[in-house]
Amino acid sequence: MDVRAYRTAWRGQTVTHAWWDTIQLEQEEMRPMASSRFTRSEWDAIRNCAATSAEAFGLPLRRNRSVILGTFNIRELGRIRNRSRQAWELLTMICHRFDLLALQEVADDLEGVKHIKQGLGDDFGMVVSDMTGVFPGDRGNPERLAFLFNWHRVQRTELASDITYDRSQVIETLFNSRSQFQKAWQTHALNLEAWRERVLRAREAGGRTPSRPGIALPMFLTFIRQPHCASFQIPGANGARPVQFLAVNVHLLYGDSKLERLWEFEALVDWLALRAKQRGRTYHENMLLMGDCNLEFENAGLKREEIDARLKKLNSTKLKSARAAKVNFPLLTSHPAQGYLKTNARQDQTYDQIAIFAHDARLPSYEANKSAGHFGDDEYDYGVFSFVDLFAEALHGVRFEVLGSEEQDYIYLKAKQEISDHMPAWIRLPIPDS
DSSP: OOGGGEEEEETTEEEEEOOOOHHHHHHHHHSOOOTTSOOHHHHHHHHHHHHHHGGGGTOOOOOTTEEEEEEEEEEEEOOGGGSOHHHHHHHHHHHHTOSEEEEEEEETTOHHHHHHHHHHOTTEEEEEOOOBSSOTTSSSOOEEEEEEEETTTSEEEEEEEEOOOOHHHHHHHHHHTHHHHHHHHHHHHHHHHHHHHHHHHHHHHTOOOOOOOOOOOSSOOSOSSOOEEEEEEEOOSTTOOOEEEEEEEEEOOOSSOHHHHHHHHHHHHHHHHHHHTOTTTSSSSEEEEEEEOOOOOOGGGHHHHHHHHHHHHGGGTTTOSTTSOEEEOGGGSOBTTTBSOOOBTTSSOOOEEEEEEESSTTSOOGGGGGGTTOSOTTSOEEEEOOHHHHHHHHHHSSOGGGSOHHHHHHHHHHHHHHTOSBOOEEEEEEOTTO
């Protein structure tokens, strides 16, 4: 077999992959799979299940009269050698189903995302940010935000930019809340002093060096990673006007404080809501947020419903003017057929979000969520591809939630290493006048 033209068919769709060169493939065949990876026989079962029934687990089919837009945090999307050949094959198959896909945790060297793009072929383009989250030269884990898109179905337009809180806003926040920040600095100084003592004791004992403590901020200051946006349009059929939008790709704070996560999410929504009011000034009047917002909901829905209600209320407060956009967060709404959707591989949180800030009446409002998927294959819908359910079905014949804790842990740890600890979320939008 020509390893430079490795081909695999997934439900009638053939995708060409440029895999490792011959020597690397031979080494892969001779090297036992790491314990954190699925075995070859497990991958055979997963491949067969994906080829025949991936749609049953939420992976959307591409259709002629609609497009699929989505978000996928692919954990540590970096070096090729860190995943098995079969894992890259599955990741490429997943990405191929999307017409526009926002990716998070893209490594600074771009090796992994370029590998996927090469496997997708010439029909796909890419937009990628510069690194964020780490100052150049500092230790840390810099990452980029990227968009993959199908040139024939979603067209790239001219804008690309970061979303930032400018210096004057940061300085004003620091000044107006100087007493709260002073207390935070004093607390952090004490924590650093205690940390240095623990480091000395660990060194004397030959133990592991404890992690340096972070600063607990009293309020939002700026984003831990700058959101990145790029402009696109969905071409209309039969001479119809295209649907144009700014796609906003985010990977918000996780951290130790759930309150800080909420602050960062609310700051992003405020920025988008205020910008959405400035119709005529923005490059495209519609905005689509797609990314890992790290929202964590306790007690199965109370907090989710509170946030959903607050976001819907934006339509009658900050966005109440006739010139303002209307906002819709579908993943915060119970899907009419599937209930509340979970986006993490443990299936207990909806960290990842898609939001529509729409001036264009052809984009769905939150009222449309009640009937999502009910009016035909090419009409508005939304969902999550639960690859952990696919893995569980392939290996055990049941869904993930039915498995015992030991089997769940086994699948979760391998899925996290090979694919991700997040699952891709998506919306389907009809092509205008199709």
